[in-house]
Amino acid sequence: MLKKIIKTTTGIKIPGSTSSWYRTKIPKAMKGIGVAGGAVAGAVIIYDVVDSKQIKASNILDAVVTGVSFAPGWGWVVGGVFFGADMITKGVTGQSIGDHLDNYIEENYDKDDGALIDWSKK
Numbered sequence: 001m002l003k004k005i006i007k008t009t010t011g012i013k014i015p016g017s018t019s020s021w022y023r024t025k026i027p028k029a030m031k032g033i034g035v036a037g038g039a040v041a042g043a044v045i046i047y048d049v050v051d052s053k054q055i056k057a058s059n060i061l062d063a064v065v066t067g068v069s070f071a072p073g074w075g076w077v078v079g080g081v082f083f084g085a086d087m088i089t090k091g092v093t094g095q096s097i098g099d100h101l102d103n104y105i106e107e108n109y110d111k112d113d114g115a116l117i118d119w120s121k122k
Contacts, residue, residue, distance in 0.1 A: 034069075034076065041066045053120035054113065057105050058098025 003014050045062050049055055069079030082097075090096045095103075102114025112118065 031072070038066055038070050041069075053118065054115035055117040056098075056114050057101045057116060058096070058114070060116075061098055061101060 007013050042063070045059055045066065049059055065079055065082045068075045086097050089100070093100070105111050105114040105116070
């Protein structure tokens with residue numbers, strides 16, 4: 001029915017059945033977007049570690065959430081909830097959850113900048 005409405009209103013014919021779009025094409029595209037997004041997130045984490053020459057607790061947290069987010073279903077839920085919570089935390093306090101974690105490590109365990117491992121020459 002949707003295919004017929006689109007054809008009559010726009011003149012564009014959609015190839016294949018619309019049910020095939022809902023069952024196969026859209027889920028494959030969403031999976032591809034999720035994998036690409038996870039790969040980009042992993043690359044950003046690696047770049048941050050290499051650039052700062054430090055491994056912080058926030059890097060580990062981000063890597064774990066990114067890894068869990070690769071799992072379809074519940075992993076996506078965990079990643080989405082963490083992303084939402086991080087945005088709310090940043091909006092309310094001005095710092096992300098990772099920043100709060102790094103500050104906690106710095107204050108309570110006497111680690112500079114919250115770095116667990118530091119190979120930079122300061």
